[in-house]
Amino acid sequence: MSAPTPEPVAGELHVAIDVRSDFLSNNLPYVVRDAALAVVHRGMCGSSVTLPEGLYSVSVLSADGERAMELVQVKGNETTAVSFPDPYPSAVEVEGKGVTAPGDDPLPAAGPASLLSMNGCATSLVDAEGWEFVPAEPLEEVPWAGFLLDGRTVEMSLPLNPRAAYPLNSCRVDVDTSGSGPVLRMAFAPGRLVTRLVDGLVRHGSETLGKDVLEKATGLLLEKYADPSGAALGGLTLHRMGMLSGQRDWVENLVRGFPWLTDGPVLLAALLRGAEPDERRRGFELLLGAAQHRPMYTDGLSLAMDLLRRWPKPFDKDARDAALDRLAGLSAYADWGSVSLCVDASERGSS
């Protein structure tokens, strides 16, 4: 008779993430895989799990939307703690330096680009890499700025947050020269942590991995009226993943509370497209209205055009075609790699 197999000895694994947000520190998901790389546990950061001793891989969706991983050895009767670092350790919230309002002269330059114009915004900081923008009150349209970049005129929508005080109301635009030619890239203010998570999921193609936290984050951004620009980005991403259909009230609030935000009516039109005829007519009107204005996000523009192309009949075809033409004038010259809408206005003008 063989000796009985000894009971595996268990140890505890505690997973935490260092991030200055209660929401994120308790809602970012982690996955534990055993030595054969099979999933043995899923949890939320800040929690523990008991596991047989052995080697484990712990991966977490980090606050910047990227996946981070640690390898650990869990030993029997011991607690092994894994702590993932803050992805934004140097994200110091700075004081604004001398706000430059639209019309001030001269507008500042950064690297190979210079700022040509500002609409609904002002600069709060300029350095060698780029500009930091804050909203001008009250907002009546999506704020945007015009730049001279490598001899081209480029217009970029700016996802600012008029609901917050500086620096949480701001975003940065930097000149990225790492590719074949300089491009503009927008970054949300370091303190807009939940919005940065939503943005990071989109930038890193991690929407599917983070779909649960994306849904919660988007709701949080709107329910507390914390950051409508971030909520709109989350809403667009949820819609793209087929996850917005149950959020009609939420989207109605976005439209009602922030009429300057073009992407809101586009999202609501998307939800009304499959509704009863009266509701559908309202959706079409919302869409036509939105097409008169600049969207905040590249994906908002894409959704608006897609809806116009596929709107169920009957509808006013002339109005639809005019709206589609207007948006095509933006889309054809848009930088698809930019999350916020960025359009080459010089090319558009010359076509």
Added chain:
Amino acid sequence: MAVIQIPNGATPGTHALVIGVSDYPFLDGPDATEDGADFGLSSLTSAARSASEVANWLLTEYRNPAAPLASLRVLLSPARNESIHPAVAAALPGPVPATRAAVEADLRSLRDACRQSGDNVCFVYIAGHGIQLTKRGAVVLLHDFADPGHLNKLHGAIDVVGCHDGMEESEIAQSQVWFSDACRQRPDVARRFERMEGALTLDERLGRVRASPLYLASSTRESAFGEVGGTSIFSQALLWALRGGGAVGPDEHCPEWHVSTARLGTILFNRVKEVAAAAGESQLVDVMGPQLEVAVQRFAAPPDVDIVVNLRPEGAAPGPAARLLFNAAPPGVDLPLGWPVRFRGPAGLYLLKLLVEPERMRILRADPPSCTEEVEVA
């Protein structure tokens, strides 16, 4: 129709449609029409080849015990000097150009097959000239685009998003995966298509499917479709992932090693972007549609991994002996002396012990297809 029937086609099974269009006779060459030539587009060099590689993968490597390959529809329009995969060519009855009529017939046949069971799986890959103007659109030009016999200019094109959305209904394959590998046009060309109607699409139906991610790749230049006889950047990344580069271990969605839709999303996003950037190009992959986790490919056994461990500083002499322990369980494997250490073994977590005083240890995660690590000695 060009349906490759699979012997003993299973129910539920996987039903696939693969389309690759390189040759555009009415845009380019002696048969070009005035309308076609006016667009300034030329034939591509490797879209058909890319599609045939995907078709061959389905025929020879695709594995899904829950829904084995049951039928495969292939439509290919190769360019003059472009060869398609020989195994696919042999399985087809002859030339199968991807005309509007042929695509329409195959799409109908695909939908009928997918409606036979909700447990069926639907797989669609389409490559060719794309004319989308947005991140959410994908209209791909077919072989007979600009045929003077067509009543409207976009008749010889397929609206991939429209077809994808039209395949969302309650009584159909609930697991679908769609790929659109399209070459994006210059703005002045793309704008001319914006209000055109008539591309092949499907009526929208009631209901949703459980999972139907649509991976939309759009390159900024035709060079993303590679050299003549080569394959597109996107198809290379896709097949690399499906052949094991994107494999993940068992989880609650699949009890075997597999390539999941979520993993495919991040891999295609990153790999296509990197490869395109290295070539000085820009190519993005966007994902749309219901994205519940689905295993796109399953593996019968955990894949083996080539593990290489480099010693730092390089040339440290004498290099210590090393032992590799799967899950840190003794006795482990004594590795051959000499650095870098090379070992081929099952994917998983290993404890690498350097047999020096004091003993040094390092945990390695060996993910397929290969793993390269560095260890430092004082």
